[in-house]
Amino acid sequence: MMFTELLRVEDLRVEYLTEAGRVRVVDDVSFTLRRGEILGLAGESGSGKTTIALAILRLLKAPAAITGGRILFEGRDILDLDEVELRRMRGRRIALVTQSAMNALNPVLTIGEQLADAIIEHERVTRFRARERAREQLQVVGIDPDRVRSYPHELSGGMRQRVVIAMALALSPSLVLMDEPTTALDVVIQRDILVEIAKLRDERGFTILFISHDLSLLLEMCTRIGVLYAGRLVEAAGARSLAEKPKHPYTEGLIRCFPPLVNRAAPAGLHFGRAGPPPRLVGIGGAPPDPRDPPPGCHFHPRCARCVAVCRTTEPALITVAKDHEVACHRLQS
């Protein structure tokens, strides 16, 4: 399958302009998203995952400002677009699925109305036609079309998340940003939704930027994964390559942090744990740095077991160490 480039983020920098000065929350992050791909962004809370997604949509709230870089989407720099162009792009070209489905839905409108509103906003269709489309769209995500008359509180958490996905897909966007779409759900529903997303992607061929703190989930879902730490991309690789041969000490730590839900030898597909002695889990000592006062050099060095002198002074660049595998670590740059 040939991949063409859909989104290219170059040296993206996001800062909070606060009274105490600028706080850098996304620090020169670059990555490329090819058509049909599912790129996962992993990282703990505060590492900048959601900030990157909202920066792509230019929907970050004050005091955040984009202070550098480019976001090329279908050949145009999103950072050059004006308000009208941004509105046309949001929803129709790039959609967002948020984590909290309850907050994303208006509690006083039926889900059918909300779906139809989204369609009417972007396409010249009659309300009657938009309502029909809303019914079709619900069917696509596996909800009884008659539920168009339901209000959000009448649906379960999983169904609400499906509605939010239906809304994101209603305008056939080429890129769907999924920000922890299943984090609020229990694992059984989570699995259903993930299977649904994978199925829809196969049918419709949109591209996904999938954000999650759950690396094991990303290993199953994504073709490629980027690992963020304290606003910087520390490793980017194909899912299999990352699972089998993580290069960055942080990624290694993350992978050691969860019990293998999948067999390490076959990371793709949804397998459940095999019988055998439980693996020993090792955590990563310490806590992520304060973005107001990040450590010099590599942001990870205070927690890194393999830290050497240069790590404390110089920021490591992201370099290619193997085919489709980039790492920002001094230990691999000799």
Place this chain on the structure above:
Amino acid sequence: MTGVINQLAHNRRALVGLAILGCFALLALVGPLFVGDPTAMVARPLSPPSWDHWLGTTGQGQDVLAQTIAGARTTLVIGFTVGFAQVAIGALVGTTAGYVGSRVDDALSLVINIFLIMPGLPLMVIVAAYMPTGSITIALVLVATGWAWSARVIRAQAMSLRDRDFVLAARLAGENPLRIVTHEIVPNMTSLLASAFIGATIYAIGAEVALEFLGLGDVSAVSWGTNLYWASNDSALLTGAWWTFVPTGTCVALVGSALALVNSAIDEIGNPRLRTEHAFEDELRAAGMSPGLSTPVLRREVD
């Protein structure tokens, strides 16, 4: 608490506001000791400012500076007392109505609503006219017509806080309702109470001055309102005797502005997001941009 004081000390609005208020408090406290009897006739009536009488004299030949300073004490005492009383009653009624709910709320809301629909100033004029004139009457009238505004706002806040999980946790822990109100609910509306108090004080000072200006106070007492009453009585505007009303008017305006500054500072401290937003907007403006709906893009300067 020390945190709040620290924040106030680093907030420019608060500093300016508190400095002005401090000056007036000092003036009201010790000022009268340094000037003569404000009611004594000391010079020719309506003489303009001079070296002997810095702010000139009134139509009765009284020293305007002495009157302005003596007036500060009466007006500020009434203003702050009324402001405090309004919010205290409002807090008592508001939290009771909001926290207890059901029939108690219905009854108290009815009372609040009746006081709310009473037209304030006309009622004050009538009540003040029928009661013995004096500062206490004016204070009572102002409290009676003003407390319902605070009560309404505080009731809404109490209703919202009542259903929070930490209040539920307090109930589960077996705390009694009084303690829940005083320890769980009221501390969570400190900034609301503070700004209600300052708002009520601004209103009280304005209304007090207005009532006395209309001659509904004790015209023989010295306060900012009666100063203006006498200035108007002596046709100061017709005769061009600006020094009889400008000092008092400036004082009222200064105290009002200072209170408004402190109020907005408290708002910023109680709502830290507001402060961050100001810093954000300032920086964007410095780059020649204005905050819009979408995330702004500040290109890195070449350094």
